[in-house]
Amino acid sequence: MAVNTIDSEPPELSAYRGVRRIDHTPHIFNNQPARYYLMWLLLPAILLLAAISLYPFVWLIYMSLHEVQLAPGKSDLWAGIDNFTRLFSDKSFARGWVTLFKYSALCLSVEITLGVLVAVILNNSRLEKLFITIFLMPMMMAPVVAGFLYMFLYNGTFGWYFWLLRSLGVLDGGSILGNKTWAMAGVVATDVWQWTPLIALITLAGLKRVPQEQLEANMVDGAGPLRNFFSVALPNLYPFLLIAILLRFMDNFRFIDTILIMTGGGPANATKILPTYLFDVSFKFFELGRGAAIAFTLLLLTILLGLALTKIFEDPTRKIKTSGTE
Amino acid sequence: MATVTITDVWKYYGKTMAVKDLNIDVRDNEFLCLLGPSGCGKSSTLRMIAGLEFISSGDIYFGDVRVNDVPPKDRDIAMVFENYALYPHKTVFENLANPLKFQKMNRADITERVEWAAEMLQISELLQRKPVELSGGQKQRTAIGRAIVREPKVFLFDEPIAHLDAKLRSHMRGELKHLQRRLETTTIYVTHDQLEGMTMADRIAVMHEGVLQQLGTPGDIYNHPVNEFVAGFVGEPPMNFLDCRIERVGDSVSLVNDNIKLVLGGDQVRRLEEKSAAGEVRLGIRPDDLSVEMGRDHGFAIDAKIFVTEPLGGDMLVDAELGKDRVTVKRKIAEMGQPGEPCGISLNIEKLHVFDRESGEAIF
Ligand SMILES: Nc1ncnc2c1ncn2[C@@H]1O[C@H](COP(=O)(O)OP(=O)(O)OP(=O)(O)O)[C@@H](O)[C@H]1O
Numbered sequence: 001m002a003v004n005t006i007d008s009e010p011p012e013l014s015a016y017r018g019v020r021r022i023d024h025t026p027h028i029f030n031n032q033p034a035r036y037y038l039m040w041l042l043l044p045a046i047l048l049l050a051a052i053s054l055y056p057f058v059w060l061i062y063m064s065l066h067e068v069q070l071a072p073g074k075s076d077l078w079a080g081i082d083n084f085t086r087l088f089s090d091k092s093f094a095r096g097w098v099t100l101f102k103y104s105a106l107c108l109s110v111e112i113t114l115g116v117l118v119a120v121i122l123n124n125s126r127l128e129k130l131f132i133t134i135f136l137m138p139m140m141m142a143p144v145v146a147g148f149l150y151m152f153l154y155n156g157t158f159g160w161y162f163w164l165l166r167s168l169g170v171l172d173g174g175s176i177l178g179n180k181t182w183a184m185a186g187v188v189a190t191d192v193w194q195w196t197p198l199i200a201l202i203t204l205a206g207l208k209r210v211p212q213e214q215l216e217a218n219m220v221d222g223a224g225p226l227r228n229f230f231s232v233a234l235p236n237l238y239p240f241l242l243i244a245i246l247l248r249f250m251d252n253f254r255f256i257d258t259i260l261i262m263t264g265g266g267p268a269n270a271t272k273i274l275p276t277y278l279f280d281v282s283f284k285f286f287e288l289g290r291g292a293a294i295a296f297t298l299l300l301l302t303i304l305l306g307l308a309l310t311k312i313f314e315d316p317t318r319k320i321k322t323s324g325t326e
Numbered sequence: 327m328a329t330v331t332i333t334d335v336w337k338y339y340g341k342t343m344a345v346k347d348l349n350i351d352v353r354d355n356e357f358l359c360l361l362g363p364s365g366c367g368k369s370s371t372l373r374m375i376a377g378l379e380f381i382s383s384g385d386i387y388f389g390d391v392r393v394n395d396v397p398p399k400d401r402d403i404a405m406v407f408e409n410y411a412l413y414p415h416k417t418v419f420e421n422l423a424n425p426l427k428f429q430k431m432n433r434a435d436i437t438e439r440v441e442w443a444a445e446m447l448q449i450s451e452l453l454q455r456k457p458v459e460l461s462g463g464q465k466q467r468t469a470i471g472r473a474i475v476r477e478p479k480v481f482l483f484d485e486p487i488a489h490l491d492a493k494l495r496s497h498m499r500g501e502l503k504h505l506q507r508r509l510e511t512t513t514i515y516v517t518h519d520q521l522e523g524m525t526m527a528d529r530i531a532v533m534h535e536g537v538l539q540q541l542g543t544p545g546d547i548y549n550h551p552v553n554e555f556v557a558g559f560v561g562e563p564p565m566n567f568l569d570c571r572i573e574r575v576g577d578s579v580s581l582v583n584d585n586i587k588l589v590l591g592g593d594q595v596r597r598l599e600e601k602s603a604a605g606e607v608r609l610g611i612r613p614d615d616l617s618v619e620m621g622r623d624h625g626f627a628i629d630a631k632i633f634v635t636e637p638l639g640g641d642m643l644v645d646a647e648l649g650k651d652r653v654t655v656k657r658k659i660a661e662m663g664q665p666g667e668p669c670g671i672s673l674n675i676e677k678l679h680v681f682d683r684e685s686g687e688a689i690f
């Protein structure tokens with residue numbers, strides 16, 4: 001930690017002459033005291049977690065390396081890495097990824113922008129508590145219900161949104177979910193409607209923690225409200241935004257309820273994000289081995305992206321260059 | 327030219343009254359110190375000058391311009407906050423450069439200014455560090471650096487060196503005063519430490535419970551305090567106070583209580599008469615204006631007993647008991663008396679202060 005940086009001593013000390021100094025460093029530097037007992041405390045939880053999540057994970061790997069047989073009595077056939085190599089030539093697989101990234105990026109950027117905006121507007125307003133309670137309601141809804149709700153709102157015969165867009169002249173002919181571009185916008189809008197409040201809530205909590213005196217110092221330094229937000233408030237919000245983004249991007253990578261209800265991946269695969277494709281492969285075509293392989297790549301990328309995000313958003317104040325051994 | 331004029335300023339927070347009817351005129355290039363105990367409204371006053379706090383009533387002028395409604399960024403001030411208020415995600419360099427960036431200064435000039443300030447504050451080696459990696463004193467100097475890189479109309483300091491250790495504090499007192507003289511910038515400096523006020527300021531404004539008590543040079547405040555509060559707040563160790571009554575016998579007027587009898591000089595008698603003071607008063611005398619001699623045969627007018635002696639190296643403090651009163655005396659170091667031993671005390675009558683017992687107002 002900072003206490004042990006030895007690159008340069010404080011200048012006020014170097015002013016003295018003839019003081020006693022110690023110039024060597026100990027062999028054992030910055031060693032943490034042993035904390036093995038913690039492992040025993042954690043063991044029950046680790047075992048439980050292993051049982052409920054490690055076991056299926058092992059099964060996932062097993063399945064991805066086999067051609068899983070569904071008929072009773074037939075044993076699975078060893079497939080090696082065939083399931084994986086076949087993915088390379090699978091056009092739907094590649095398209096699933098592209099659609100997934102498009103979907104997730106759209107959802108995230110709109111949700112973060114809107115969420116932060118809502119939080120800033122609500123922050124310290126008199127009706128803050130009331131509004132946040134109202135805003136949170138969509139979040140309490142099961143994704144399936146949200147899917148149905150929006151499907152009805154978009155409905156070409158009696159849908160309210162459909163009527164609105166039609167009256168405004170934005171939508172010419174056809175239905176919303178039946179149109180390739182509009183369908184993507186439709187499912188993104190549903191996600192935005194349901195999850196922006198969460199981002200707003202997290203950001204609001206973050207805004208409360210932005211130190212007032214830093215904002216004041218920046219104002220005295222010459223910042224207007226907008227500059228003040230971007231140069232002081234936003235960096236202080238990074239850790240909170242990281243949590244929000246992590247939560248949402250991982251949800252985007254696994255929730256398929258809404259899309260399944262609204263479009264089922266259509267029209268013409270316009271909303272077929274990878275998880276919906278995975279659903280089709282495993283539970284429509286019943287190719288469980290191949291499904292497992294797809295699931296495995298999805299898991300791998302989720303973990304990698306999660307790590308990358310954590311790295312990017314790492315709280316800059318915590319980044320301490322240590323000159324001692326680490 | 328930068329004068330700051332505060333006229334009839336009041337500040338309420340809900341029902342709390344933080345500042346009451348404040349009138350101060352800060353002159354151009356002056357070092358003015360707002361001095362007072364915790365909670366007396368010093369920070370509130372400073373924050374109103376900075377534009378960070380709404381003025382409940384009254385006006386503040388910079389020069390001839392009324393600034394009540396001018397946002398902080400347009401006031402051309404630099405402020406050092408009580409708790410540093412550094413930007414944790416920026417390096418020391420970026421912290422110092424921040425106000426210059428808002429002035430749209432070019433890179434080379436920024437670097438030059440920042441390095442100049444860092445040099446002056448001895449933080450040149452720390453420029454690439456983040457605030458978490460700094461000690462309290464280094465943070466404080468970074469905060470000061472962020473203020474001095476600019477050439478603002480007014481410097482506002484809110485207890486900028488309160489959290490430093492005594493040695494560094496005394497060093498920084500000199501540095502800040504030197505800096506202010508060199509930069510020739512109007513400065514308003516908030517502190518609760520009377521020593522900082524006395525050593526650095528051109529003039530001191532002493533505040534108590536939101537009310538300005540006295541505004542004057544350090545010499546004025548020290549030698550002619552307007553009331554008992556100012557007299558007791560300024561000076562270390564603090565002034566001794568004793569309850570007395572005025573006694574007239576023929577032409578001679580004296581201050582008397584169970585242990586002492588002090589015959590007043592002609593000037594002092596005249597002052598008493600001007601204020602038509604009579605009966606009970608409070609006598610004030612600084613520890614420097616008392617003398618003490620150990621032992622029974624002291625030859626001084628007042629008999630006392632030693633309560634405790636505190637050596638300070640070259641000087642010593644003697645706490646002596648006069649009946650049920652206690653006074654502190656400062657003198658050159660000598661033999662330490664033991665508690666309970668007899669001693670004698672004399673006063674420099676010239677340096678006596680007398681206060682109204684009821685109102686605490688100074689009579690002289
Ligand atoms: N934001 C606020 N809301 C309510 N009351 C406040 C607020 N800020 C200050 N006060 C009150 O106003 C009074 C003056 O506060 P101020 O901060 O000006 O004191 P101060 O002289 O700076 O004290 P210190 O030396 O402790 O910093 C105090 O009684 C304080 O409790």
Ligand SMILES: [Mg+2]
Nearest residue numbers: 368369370408
């Ligand atoms: Mg204060």
